[in-house]
Amino acid sequence: MSRIGKIPVKLPKGVKVSFANDVMTVEGPKGKLSQKYHPVISFEDKGEEIVVSRPNDEKQTKSFHGLYRNLLNNMVTGVSNGFSKVLIINGIGYRAEVQGKILSMSLGYSNDVFVGIPEGITVTVEGNSKVTINGIDKQKVGEFAAQVRKLRLPEPYKGKGIRYENEIIRRKVGKSSVK
Numbered sequence: 001m002s003r004i005g006k007i008p009v010k011l012p013k014g015v016k017v018s019f020a021n022d023v024m025t026v027e028g029p030k031g032k033l034s035q036k037y038h039p040v041i042s043f044e045d046k047g048e049e050i051v052v053s054r055p056n057d058e059k060q061t062k063s064f065h066g067l068y069r070n071l072l073n074n075m076v077t078g079v080s081n082g083f084s085k086v087l088i089i090n091g092i093g094y095r096a097e098v099q100g101k102i103l104s105m106s107l108g109y110s111n112d113v114f115v116g117i118p119e120g121i122t123v124t125v126e127g128n129s130k131v132t133i134n135g136i137d138k139q140k141v142g143e144f145a146a147q148v149r150k151l152r153l154p155e156p157y158k159g160k161g162i163r164y165e166n167e168i169i170r171r172k173v174g175k176s177s178v179k
Contacts, residue, residue: 004070005052005054005062005065007069008050008051008052009049009050009069009072009073009076010048010049010076011048011049011050011076012028014028014029014080015027015028015029015076015079015080017043017050017072017076019043022036022037022038023035024037024043024068024071024075026072026075026079027079028078028079028080029079030079030080030081030136031120031136032079033075033078033137035071035072037064037068037071038064038068040054040055040061040064041054041064041065041068042054050072052065052069052072074138077138078136078137079136082135082136083134083141083142085133085142085145086130086131086164086165087130087132087133087145087148087149087162087163087164087165088130088131088163088164088165089105089107089128089129089130089131089161089162090129090154090160090161090163091107091108091158091160091161092160093108094106094107094160095128095129096125096128096131097128098117098123098125101116101117102114102116103115103116103117103123103125103131103148105148105151107151107152115147115148115151117144120135120137121133121134121135121140121141121144122134130165131148133145145164148162149162149163149164154167156170156171157174159171
């Protein structure tokens, strides 16, 4: 049996889960999320937790088992606590600010870079260099953070660029003069 799939998903107070027409819907204090699922996987509501099960041991069914259990768990976590990614902007003159639904960044290019903030995501900037991305959908938060980071990847010599808060940049030694 799948190690991830057999773990029941615990439901915090205030979170409601429903399964109808091959769509799982999770509602909580922070919002509502829905996700289609393959009909071979079945969900059993046991009050405080939900058990995900599968009918057979085929390879595809096994992979669906773990996948949908984790998707359900992420949806429950998202509507109860939410997800967050923190980006650090490092470099002289590099800064960011939020203007309505647009993230404006100065990243050393000749022009500023403007990025539209997607629906369901909130962005805050602390001290021009710490960008916090929050939302209830883990996939959307991670994808938007990756798109922002991609605008100026951290370089290994001085560490300039956009990096995740817990990311460690391996530094290289610059070239030295020959005697």
